[in-house]
Amino acid sequence: MSQTTQPRTFEVITYGCQMNFHDSERITGVLLEAGYTPATDGAQADVVVFNTCAVRENADNRLYGNLGHLAPVKQSHAGMQIAVGGCMAQKDRDIVVNKAPWVDVVFGTNNLGALPALLERARVNHSAQVEIAESLERFPSTLPTRRDSAYAAWVAISVGCNNTCTFCIVPALRGKETDRRPGDVLAEIRALVSEGVQEVTLLGQNVNTYGVEFGDSGAFAKLLRACGEVDGLERVRFTSPHPAAFSDDVIAAMAETHNVMPSLHMPLQSGSDQVLRAMRRSYRSEKFLGILDRVREAMPEAAISTDIIVGFPGETEADFQATLDVVAAARFAAAFTFQYSIRPGTPAATMPDQVPAEVVSERYQRLVDLVGEISWAENKQLVGTPVEVLFADNEGRKDGATRRMSGRARDNRLVHVQVPDDPADRPRPGDLATVEITYAAPHHLNADAPITGLRRTRGGDAWAAANESAALPLTLRPRA
Numbered sequence: 001m002s003q004t005t006q007p008r009t010f011e012v013i014t015y016g017c018q019m020n021f022h023d024s025e026r027i028t029g030v031l032l033e034a035g036y037t038p039a040t041d042g043a044q045a046d047v048v049v050f051n052t053c054a055v056r057e058n059a060d061n062r063l064y065g066n067l068g069h070l071a072p073v074k075q076s077h078a079g080m081q082i083a084v085g086g087c088m089a090q091k092d093r094d095i096v097v098n099k100a101p102w103v104d105v106v107f108g109t110n111n112l113g114a115l116p117a118l119l120e121r122a123r124v125n126h127s128a129q130v131e132i133a134e135s136l137e138r139f140p141s142t143l144p145t146r147r148d149s150a151y152a153a154w155v156a157i158s159v160g161c162n163n164t165c166t167f168c169i170v171p172a173l174r175g176k177e178t179d180r181r182p183g184d185v186l187a188e189i190r191a192l193v194s195e196g197v198q199e200v201t202l203l204g205q206n207v208n209t210y211g212v213e214f215g216d217s218g219a220f221a222k223l224l225r226a227c228g229e230v231d232g233l234e235r236v237r238f239t240s241p242h243p244a245a246f247s248d249d250v251i252a253a254m255a256e257t258h259n260v261m262p263s264l265h266m267p268l269q270s271g272s273d274q275v276l277r278a279m280r281r282s283y284r285s286e287k288f289l290g291i292l293d294r295v296r297e298a299m300p301e302a303a304i305s306t307d308i309i310v311g312f313p314g315e316t317e318a319d320f321q322a323t324l325d326v327v328a329a330a331r332f333a334a335a336f337t338f339q340y341s342i343r344p345g346t347p348a349a350t351m352p353d354q355v356p357a358e359v360v361s362e363r364y365q366r367l368v369d370l371v372g373e374i375s376w377a378e379n380k381q382l383v384g385t386p387v388e389v390l391f392a393d394n395e396g397r398k399d400g401a402t403r404r405m406s407g408r409a410r411d412n413r414l415v416h417v418q419v420p421d422d423p424a425d426r427p428r429p430g431d432l433a434t435v436e437i438t439y440a441a442p443h444h445l446n447a448d449a450p451i452t453g454l455r456r457t458r459g460g461d462a463w464a465a466a467n468e469s470a471a472l473p474l475t476l477r478p479r480a
């Protein structure tokens with residue numbers, strides 16, 4: 001970094017999926033280690049980094065719109081630099097600097113660690129630096145990180161994907177699946193727990209194929225069981241599983257490992273076998289529902305959620321009805337529903353029979369209504385039952401005279417909990433309590449009875465310590 005009296009400040013703006021948010025923690029860690037400091041609220045950062053997404057709605061417009069807004073800001077802020085990373089950068093490469101020549105650095109998903117060097121090179125050479133690595137240079141988890149939460153952490157177990165779903169850009173942008181060794185994953189988890197982390201989410205594009213690279217098809221189930229041996233680790237979650245590779249050893253490991261939570265977010269995408277075939281998703285609806293049956297048999301309390309795309313090219317009314325039928329049979333606790341729209345660079349973008357937007361939106365509304373009806377009915381069954389909540393890092397909400405904090409139940413349902421008036425008696429984010437559910441809404445639960453069984457945890461201590469020092473924990477290197 002340049003020799004200036006004041007450290008240069010930075011801001012990272014993130015779009016997209018959990019993998020991107022995890023990468024942003026790494027980008028932040030890399031910049032901190034290089035001597036940059038986070039910009040304070042409201043102050044213009046010297047370095048603005050966009051970690052972009054190529055999948056979500058309007059990703060192009062949002063990125064180029066934001067870059068347009070920053071052009072005059074940069075002119076009036078001497079020495080300011082703008083960097084664009086993530087999937088859109090990986091996809092667009094030189095197009096980014098052609099469309100927005102005031103951008104200083106374009107870096108890809110495979111070379112996050114190069115950002116400080118690229119910024120410096122752009123500064124010295126007075127020219128934009130575009131550097132996209134085709135394959136992973138270092139597993140992101142070996143880079144420094146700055147976690148967003150004191151008590152919860154993402155742990156990447158793999159990056160990339162060996163599938164070829166026709167609506168997805170991931171295989172083109174993030175490459176083939178690369179698996180991290182179980183020993184490294186567990187060492188990172190133990191290091192995180194020693195810092196106060198009590199919930200980890202194992203992250204991969206397809207966690208069920210974890211181990212394919214080092215030849216162990218049972219690796220994911222073994223990893224879950226090994227997480228059960230980590231003292232002080234309260235909750236383990238994972239995302240995303242894939243129905244095609246979902247095997248019964250994983251169900252058994254989930255059910256038999258005390259800290260693996262009874263929740264499963266498994267993308268259905270469509271209930272029509274014909275559409276699944278066109279999506280190049282190799283399971284069929286019967287297989288999907290069979291997995292759900294076996295999960296519920298092993299864990300009757302499990303909450304199952306999903307992702308569904310409406311209006312994939314060629315989807316007929318009968319195909320859509322098949323999706324509604326699977327949704328009705330699956331009784332999802334929640335479903336993230338998406339209206340299909342063309343993603344340039346994906347095979348589906350050039351398929352014939354694109355469904356007209358008004359048809360997609362009408363079907364979408366019917367699906368949303370059904371999903372809401374089912375999740376509300378499922379939630380209502382929990383009224384009057386006790387659930388364990390891990391409180392989240394939020395300010396609490398003022399609902400008239402009622403003060404509430406939010407958290408997640410073991411099954412990942414969102415719970416708003418009435419907390420005592422005296423701040424000293426309230427849970428801290430990261431603490432656990434057992435609460436009784438008093439009201440169910442379609443997308444959350446309320447617990448307005450007094451809290452019983454409040455447990456002050458190491459996660460709560462870690463949150464308090466981080467807040468006291470006004471700094472979240474910085475893990476410079478996983479001790480792997």
Ligand code: SF4
Binds near residue numbers: 169
């Ligand atoms: S499984 Fe399909 S949707 Fe998921 S990342 Fe791989 S290609 Fe994309």
